[in-house]
Amino acid sequence: MIRVEDLHRHFGGFRAVDGASLSIESGSITGLIGPNGAGKSTLFNVIAGVLPPTSGRVFMDGQDITGLPPHELFHRGLLRTFQLAHEFASMTVRENLMMVPGGQTGETIWSTWLQRARIEREEAELHKKADEVLDFLTIRHLAHEKAGNLSGGQKKLLELGRTMMVDAKVVFLDEVGAGVNRTLLGTIGDAIVRLNRERGYTFCVIEHDMDFIAKLCNPVIVMATGQVLAEGAADEIMQNEAVIEAYLGTGLKNKIKAEAEA
Amino acid sequence: EEIKLGTSLGFTGPLESMAPAMQAGAELAAKEISDSGLLLDGSTVTLVKGDSTCADAAAATATVERLITAEKVRGIVGGMCSGETIASLENVAVPNGIVMISPSATSPALSEIEDNGLFFRTSPSDARQGEVMANIIMDKGIQNVAVTYTNNDYGKGLAESFQAAFEEKGGTVTVNSAHEDGKADYSAEVAALAAAGGDALVVAGYVDQGGSGVVRAALDTGAFDTFVFPDGMVGQALVDNFGTEIDGSFGQNPAAEGEGRDTYVAMATEAGFDGTGAFSAEAYDAAALMLLAMAAAGSSDPGSYKDKIMDIANEPGEKILPGELAKGLEIINGGGDIDYVGATSVELVGAGESAGVYREVAFNGGALEVVGYR
Amino acid sequence: MDILNAVVAILNFVVIPAAAYGAQLALGALGVTLIYGILRFSNFAHGDTMAFGTAVTILATWGLQALGISLGPLPTALLALPVGIAATAAMVLATDRTVYRFYRAQKAKPIILVMASVGVMFLMNGFTRLLIGVDEQRFADGARFIMDVRSFRELTGLKEGLAFKTTQGLTIVIAVIVVWALFWFLNRTKSGKAMRAYSDNEDLALLSGIDPEKVVRMTWIIAAALATIAGTLYGLDKAFKPFNYFQILLPIFAAAIVGGLGNPVGAIAGGFLVAFSEVAVTYPWLKIAGYLFPDWQPGGLLQLLGTEYKFAVSFVILIVVLLFRPTGLFRGKSV
Amino acid sequence: MSDSHYLSATGMRGGYGKADILDNCTLTVDKGQIAVIVGPNGAGKSTAMKAVFGMLHLRQGRVTLDGEDITALSPQDRVKKGMGFVPQVNNVFPSMSVEENLEMGAFIRENDIRTTMEQVFDLFPVLKDKRRQPAGELSGGQRQQVAVGRALMTQPRLLMLDEPTAGVSPIVMDELFDRIIEIARSGISILMVEQNARQALEIADIGYVLVQGANRYTDTGQALLADPEVRRTFLGG
């Protein structure tokens, strides 16, 4: 589905992404993990057209999509969420969702003068759809709230909700879990699986919560210092010495125990 | 009767420092006539002030609209700058049949405007000044000059008419370029003028605007040391600003020979303002003309007194100087004829504009000297 | 070929005037950029703050002159500056208290503050005119020239003259000192860093124990000082006329923005860029060509564009710069 | 009434506009203790933290620190009283370098800050490499580390952290919790909000479960972890 070939993205002299090559199989839920500053978000941003690459190519379904602007990628079915929530702060939560689908009749200015009836029909449908998504995210009661007033986690949910408004092909999720209540995160995980199975979405998920990754993702790609460090099934990865060394650590429990013993 | 006259002058805006002396001039005339008690059986005259802003035609139009339709003025002394004058004349004064006498709008365009005989000015058209200036320069034996003008209808009209006249006489204008008023810096303009060169620099600008800025920069860099100053520049302010630095420069402005002007300046000093201020005397004359014409017509109706203005201003008749307005009124009331000379040797020609007698001035020893009249 | 005369001509008509003008713009732009950087709005009242500060300085200068105090070859106005700065600081602090503080507390959008500053601009504009009138005021005294055209010609025997005014020299020297001091203050002192922190993230500054009102006060005081200094130097070099100080606002903003809003280095660079592009791009090369190639008789002035378009040209340059560096030469902020 | 707890915020009621977010919410921490707040998104956890720090108008309730009533104090004054706070979002100075961010944390301190800074760099080694880089250019997790580092620089008596581990990698999270324990051992009180609730409750002396602005459960961390109801509804099973 997505293939990244020898991708570089440098900031001044700093190589945030430094020759990463990877591919995301169609129909998979691929996990992307790695230490802070490994270049995961930067990689996302390059794929999603927010940042131009320094060098390297990105392909989607065999077509070169390097450097295409984000709005075109959206119309090709590539959606993404942001690590720091990017809500439309002065719009209501429901409007945040209703604006998402592309090609709405009412988005052409002439139509707003000439095709009112049609627009109203479409709006009614969008409204229904948005409410379904809100129900799913447990924030229906906030439909009229300004998105800027949401709590940190609620913004994250809204971020995810937007990707559910359209039929996407591949969705990039940048730490949807950070700041989200774990019980709800479980539900979100279920939803991801369902979207994957029922609607055939491909997912690429950045997340630091290893339980979540382990439950959901296959395969898991590990990045470190701008390159791919390892790739494989979740349980393999968790055993990988290099990954433990760079990313997972030996675990908190051991330490507490050690201290108690001392 | 209480006769109201409006003044439409730029109290705020780019020429705000010129306006007060003009207003004072008009007030002086109005007061003189009021005090005499001789106008239309002891009518009093009050002036209603209007701010034309000089630059904003819409604001000026609104002001004149108010003066005419709300204050019910019987005539207007103004506008001040040509563009704004044209707008308010065409849009308000003419439709309402109100007389406007401008002391200072000098654009040649105003000579030909369709005014139903309602517009006059006590200053001459710049077309004339260009010729006079060309003659003066030629007489000094200067053949090459650079010209800088303030970029409005006044500056450009004057610069063009000067260039035409000067070249016809065989002179060369090395460069004729505009400067904008109120800019922060005139180095670029002076650099260009200096590069073009010339034996003198003609500054067709305003003394308290870009004109002085250009002169300042030209003096500082040594680009020119002889300047030619037309009416927008000649004034006490110029001497105050530059003192002996402009020794050897010269110029001209509309102002007639004779005691009229001196008397006026003395009267102004007594009244507590500077009568030498640019167009202050013209404003006095504009107001006086208008009121004397009312007396002659026996009515303050603009429709009837507009026809008297030319009679009052020109020969034949007894000459009337500033301070002698009462005498003028007496003569008129007695059925006599007057020739209003006023502070600027008023002589209206053509469609009612000053014929244009200019005094030639020279700057020496840090003072302005009048050397002759043309 | 006469290279010396050509060089002197360029120095005299382009380099020196543009450098002095650039320094004046830079000082003004520093004030604008500081307010933008820390209080996060474009302060349209800055030009009139400059006018106000200068007006007070002029009044104080006259007072000193009346007392017979002078600074020898330097303008007396330098002695009067502290008075002007103090009055202006009091003035802007009062405005802050009555006007801006309210919007800060409201966390109003920057545009609201901009509009409020337009209101303040009108007010100050009127007050300054009430204070000192609308006429041009001259208050420069002391020696006018460090080097004047005539002495230069006598000294060197060159045909071209070179003038360097005391005020130009002063402007450049003071600009350098002020800029250095401001840098030192912002980057090295605790208060300076607190100001930068406040400008970055107001709430977090609060959590770090920084007193926001103190930062705001300090910003205004520095801005008032910069405005008064800039205004006075400009007035000394050119002339003081309240209306001109509104007009100078445009190039000042251009300088601040092209340099990168909120960035002091940018303000300086911007000031010089604007000044030099105004003067240099419209410079006619006729005279220089005359010195370099005495036999060549070109038809025109060898001028790229007439001076009528100097403002336009400088803006074109600014726009081109911004196209390549969308937040100014030195990566400014944008709210 | 003097309070035996080091920090005690009792009966807090208040919000942003008309509607109250906090509903009679009470939080206390003792000296050297770690208190952890958990709860669903939008429960009012961050709001409660802001209220304790004086960034929110309280209609009811009072806050005391070390027995002293600080309900009316401004946030800066609370900083001077020894409170430090890491907000959930916007918690760095983006255009200032990492080092300057840390210096700002120590703004109110008069003594030498170099050793503290070294300690922070020891804790988050990556920050040392990036000390001259503007914080705005850091990755999400690195930023979070700067934010915590800044609060540590204050050397507070009470440290309040709003989701300090959001977005940091497991290895850093372990380090961070580790360090938090250490800090608490040295007598500093910790009040933190966490969504990595299980790890957090493990080290918590006291845990609060907040739902719709009200205290739902209050118990020791271990006890809450052991409660199946709590686990299922709030800790993700």
Added chain:
Amino acid sequence: MSTNRQAASASIWRAPVLFAILAALFVLEGTVRNGMFSGSWNTSLAILNMGLISAITALGVNMQWGYAGLFNVGVVGFLALGGLAPVLISTQPVEGAWEAGGPRLLIALAAAVGTLALAAQVRKRLPKWRGLAVTAVLIGGFIIYRWLFDPAATAIEANNPARHGNIGGLGLPVLLSWAVGGVFAAAAAWAVGKVALGLRSDYLAIATLGIGEIIVAVLKNEDWLARGVKNVTTIPRPVPFEIQLQRNPEFLELANSWGMAASTASGIWVKLCYMLLFLVVLLSIILLAELALKSPWGRMMRAIRDNETAAEAMGKDVTARHLQVFILGSAVIGIAGAMMITLDGLMAPVGYNPLRYTFLIWVMVIVGGSGNNWGAVLGAVLIWFLWIKAEIWGPELIALLTSPMPDGNLKAHLLASAAHMRFIAMGLVLLLVLRFAPRGLVPEK
């Protein structure tokens, strides 16, 4: 917090009440005569007419800023460009101008456009040496353009320079020129937008400010176009001249039956005609704008204004939308510019100063409530009213303030400076409105 208070009090009655107050002001101005008001319908209507034009301008700015967050400070330029339309479309042709250099001029302009198009193509197509090639094309084009253009312009300007010296108009109806004014401004906005819309907030501001200055500079200095600073004064009117009415016996009778002097009645009649025309334009623009705003298009624009990155990620072509709304807004400003010149009957480029035609318009938009069309209209008419009235109210205010003072130098000085109270009064009003309605009089919902 008090924004909340304001939001709460912003009932549905707010706008109607404010409009009613505004209307009352105009009625007072028309009927009551005292120190504050003139009691003349002519004055009242004259202010209203200019206010309506300002309202249309403000609507244009509001589209750009209020809907899309584009900071256009080049309003004066687009207004001026719109004002060019009546001159070029509806003044009478100038004898001899076209023969002097018309065709050559057109060829020159075509060459200029061609050069730019070629440069753009070269830039797009050429893989290597792009910068150099583009520069070469531009320089070459410039030389050719000047070679074609200069003689033509000189010839046209030499054609009876005292009266004309310009290319002249087409003699078409002046109402048509309003639409053309919109097109002129839209075309310029397209070009500007293509280049500058990548810039943000204040950086865009300085770019547009510069472009405004450039447009005005061109109008001032290119005499062949519209006589430059020498002004064009013969703009035809869409309504009768007062003089015509005064000579029309039927009208005189009508005036008599109203009990009005012919001059007063004719003035009012003409202004009412203008008012009607302006209202039609204003209301049509508002109708179209409201329809667009209250539909997904408006929602999309708000999303873009809120967060461009996210909108882009959600498939909205931010650049294209910005360009669209920039062009639309500029077109509206251009229409207003053409209307203004028609009302003034005069094209005087010197008058186009940014204080009056850019910043005052901005004040109108913000005071009215950015993002809200009715707010923009209310703000525009109100601020214009105050701007005009400040001329009288300012001095009145100072007279009032100084009345308790003893006579003396200070009082005399203050009274003499009363004209400057215009600024002070304006500033005070602005600050007071912003203080008590920080989000504008009729805030965006």
